[in-house]
Amino acid sequence: MHKSTGVDWRKPAYVAGAIFVLYLAADLKFGPGGSFLVAAAFIFASVGLAWWWYFSFAGRVRRGWPLLAKAIGLWQQDPIKRINEEFSYAWPVISRIKREPNGYSVRVLLLPGQTPDNIADHTEGIAHTWRVFRVDASSPSRGVVLLRAWVSDPLDKPFGPAAMGMPGLPGVRDREPVKAPAPARYDSVALGRCDDGSPWVLRLHGTHVMVAGVTGAGKGSILWGVTRGLLPAARAGLVELWALDPKRMELSYGRALFQRYSSDAAEMVEMLEDAVREMSARAHRFAGKVRKHEPSADCPFVVVMVDELAFLTAYQPDRDLRKRADAAIATLTSQGRSVGFCVLGALQDPRKEVMNLRNLFPDRIALRLDEPAQVDMVLGLGARDRGATADLISPIPDVGAGVGYVKRETHPEPVRVRAAYVSDSDIDAMVRDYTLGGAA
Numbered sequence: 001m002h003k004s005t006g007v008d009w010r011k012p013a014y015v016a017g018a019i020f021v022l023y024l025a026a027d028l029k030f031g032p033g034g035s036f037l038v039a040a041a042f043i044f045a046s047v048g049l050a051w052w053w054y055f056s057f058a059g060r061v062r063r064g065w066p067l068l069a070k071a072i073g074l075w076q077q078d079p080i081k082r083i084n085e086e087f088s089y090a091w092p093v094i095s096r097i098k099r100e101p102n103g104y105s106v107r108v109l110l111l112p113g114q115t116p117d118n119i120a121d122h123t124e125g126i127a128h129t130w131r132v133f134r135v136d137a138s139s140p141s142r143g144v145v146l147l148r149a150w151v152s153d154p155l156d157k158p159f160g161p162a163a164m165g166m167p168g169l170p171g172v173r174d175r176e177p178v179k180a181p182a183p184a185r186y187d188s189v190a191l192g193r194c195d196d197g198s199p200w201v202l203r204l205h206g207t208h209v210m211v212a213g214v215t216g217a218g219k220g221s222i223l224w225g226v227t228r229g230l231l232p233a234a235r236a237g238l239v240e241l242w243a244l245d246p247k248r249m250e251l252s253y254g255r256a257l258f259q260r261y262s263s264d265a266a267e268m269v270e271m272l273e274d275a276v277r278e279m280s281a282r283a284h285r286f287a288g289k290v291r292k293h294e295p296s297a298d299c300p301f302v303v304v305m306v307d308e309l310a311f312l313t314a315y316q317p318d319r320d321l322r323k324r325a326d327a328a329i330a331t332l333t334s335q336g337r338s339v340g341f342c343v344l345g346a347l348q349d350p351r352k353e354v355m356n357l358r359n360l361f362p363d364r365i366a367l368r369l370d371e372p373a374q375v376d377m378v379l380g381l382g383a384r385d386r387g388a389t390a391d392l393i394s395p396i397p398d399v400g401a402g403v404g405y406v407k408r409e410t411h412p413e414p415v416r417v418r419a420a421y422v423s424d425s426d427i428d429a430m431v432r433d434y435t436l437g438g439a440a
């Protein structure tokens, strides 16, 4: 059997050589007593090292890798020359195991004909075998798969908007009054953190965003995070926030923050149709003159937030209103991006029967979902196999609310994120400090 251990034997050989030289030098200088001490220290250190390695993550992973590779179908049989020759096998080599914040990265070299998906499809099984919280797979270069093993969850503690984007900063108190991020931005907002500690920034200008998550998944923290991030630009007149709040339990709390607000079905559909009319008028005005919308007081960036999209597109009993809402959302999402309209829609159930327009939302966020199949419905085919286990997010609010997966334009792999929790007192502070037309 062919053993593909991937261990680099050069370093141990250098160390052994150095110890032998030390042993000879000690023998020459101090006699047998000196060499005995060197030999004893060497044996003691070797046993300690072997003991440490045996129980370390790297030791466990390397020892168990051949069996794990076999279990997930990575072994390849070498060709045999004679009929009675014993079969031999090869499996992908682990070329490096490196410590990372909250875990390790394991670099695997693929065999000919294998693809990253051959490993990425088994990340959940690998996480169980390695006894770690989670494993992500990515392919930094051809023929290489990087398995990121998370020993603990870096996002298991809630944090408030004041701590956003500032992981580990000393002295940051989560309940500080919300301050204006400067300068006023309209194109994107910082909503929380990614699991590598970097800020999670959501692009809004030039796209539409869908947030899917079961009840209690934390969709509110996305809607309020966007509101909070855009308020300075809204106060400067560059952004308008329109809120459609069929459930009346979410956005109504800070309704003074929105330029337009409604929770009535007919009124909400009219708001959507108004947005379509304004969008068409802008497209007419811009045609042949402007290629990219730049917000101004005359022509602000309009963010249409809908707390439960399905209320208008699926559950609405009035068939006429339903059809009008569907048509308006489809028109806005297919033509509104370039003229300064963004639809930010939240929904609990991403199935096609409930939301047949989901493909018109280029950016999607999967918070906690009910079933594994729903992850791919939100983030695209194969997202769950690549580690977006949104169905496994903890239902305990402190641990899992606001946690989700997003896809970045530049990376095929989904990224795990957590939104900052915008509490009622944060919203009160926003209303107090930012109410449009009120005291700044």
Ligand SMILES: Nc1ncnc2c1ncn2[C@@H]1O[C@H](COP(=O)(O)OP(=O)(O)OP(=O)(O)O)[C@@H](O)[C@H]1O
Pocket: 158, 159, 213, 214, 215, 216, 217, 218, 219, 220, 221, 250, 348, 397, 398, 401, 402, 403, 418, 419, 420, 421, 422
């Ligand atoms: N980002 C977060 N961090 C920590 N806890 C959060 C976060 N977001 C929400 N929560 C907690 O989870 C609870 C439910 O959140 P939220 O109301 O936003 O869920 P939802 O997805 O909007 O649910 P529904 O669809 O029923 O309105 C909140 O009351 C809060 O306690």
